[in-house]
Amino acid sequence: MKILSIITQKGGAGKTTIATALAVAAQNDGLDTAILDLDDQATSCFWSDIRKEQTPAVKDVKAVRLPHMLDALREAGCDLVILDCPAIHRDIAMDAAHPSDFVLIPTRADVFDIRSMRQTVELMNSINKPCAVVLNFCPPVGKELEDSREIIKALGVKLSPVELHQRKAYARAQQEGMTAQETEPNSLAAQEIIALYKYTLIQLNNEKDVDNELVASRA
Ligand SMILES: Nc1ncnc2c1ncn2[C@@H]1O[C@H](COP(=O)(O)OP(=O)(O)OP(=O)(O)O)[C@@H](O)[C@H]1O
Numbered sequence: 288m289k290i291l292s293i294i295t296q297k298g299g300a301g302k303t304t305i306a307t308a309l310a311v312a313a314q315n316d317g318l319d320t321a322i323l324d325l326d327d328q329a330t331s332c333f334w335s336d337i338r339k340e341q342t343p344a345v346k347d348v349k350a351v352r353l354p355h356m357l358d359a360l361r362e363a364g365c366d367l368v369i370l371d372c373p374a375i376h377r378d379i380a381m382d383a384a385h386p387s388d389f390v391l392i393p394t395r396a397d398v399f400d401i402r403s404m405r406q407t408v409e410l411m412n413s414i415n416k417p418c419a420v421v422l423n424f425c426p427p428v429g430k431e432l433e434d435s436r437e438i439i440k441a442l443g444v445k446l447s448p449v450e451l452h453q454r455k456a457y458a459r460a461q462q463e464g465m466t467a468q469e470t471e472p473n474s475l476a477a478q479e480i481i482a483l484y485k486y487t488l489i490q491l492n493n494e495k496d497v498d499n500e501l502v503a504s505r506a
């Protein structure tokens with residue numbers, strides 16, 4: 288069983304959007320997938336409540352019960368667990384990161400978000416946890432995006448070659464308990480989520496590092 292955490296200090300960076308979209312991508316790829324929602328806001332749980340499909344399974348869990356829940360899911364034959372973490376909570380971030388095989392750190396290409404994201408990167412580095420930053424809400428053009436990529440690379444942290452752009456399809460789908468690849472399968476949002484899923488899978492399985500071309504060719 289693989290464990291993926293989605294962690295960043297900043298609120299609203301896209302943690303739950305990415306957790307739910309990757310969970311659906313994994314489930315559709317044949318992996319028995321569960322989301323554990325560690326956030327008291329329980330947004331992943333609300334998404335699941337309005338979702339018509341039974342999968343992926345979504346459960347809210349207190350950090351103190353996380354080891355027990357992970358054992359139970361492993362026992363039940365689950366292939367992939369995605370931990371949707373709350374903003375700000377350093378302790379919960381660490382509780383989630385410790386058992387994880389890989390951590391995705393979403394951030395907007397924005398100076399304040401990148402400042403918060405740096406704290407998350409430092410936390411992951413302090414426990415040598417494999418992680419990658421993924422830029423979300425990317426504008427179609429603009430110098431900020433290139434500047435953000437440079438800042439992230441200068442931190443020495445891995446930067447996902449797949450970037451998510453600001454697209455209405457994400458929010459529209461969420462309001463129906465779905466994901467963009469389900470409601471608008473031909474959309475650019477769907478394409479970038481599938482590409483992010485493929486990139487994440489490679490990282491989770493600790494395969495050799497990949498470049499843009501390989502991710503694109505597998506998408
Ligand atoms: N790439 C995107 N384009 C457009 N809207 C997006 C994108 N990513 C996320 N959103 C929207 O932004 C809002 C916040 O996203 P989300 O809830 O995933 O963030 P979060 O990091 O989980 O927030 P929190 O810290 O409160 O848990 C949601 O309404 C979501 O639909």
Ligand SMILES: [Mg+2]
Pocket residue numbers: 302303304326330371372373
């Ligand atoms: Mg959230």
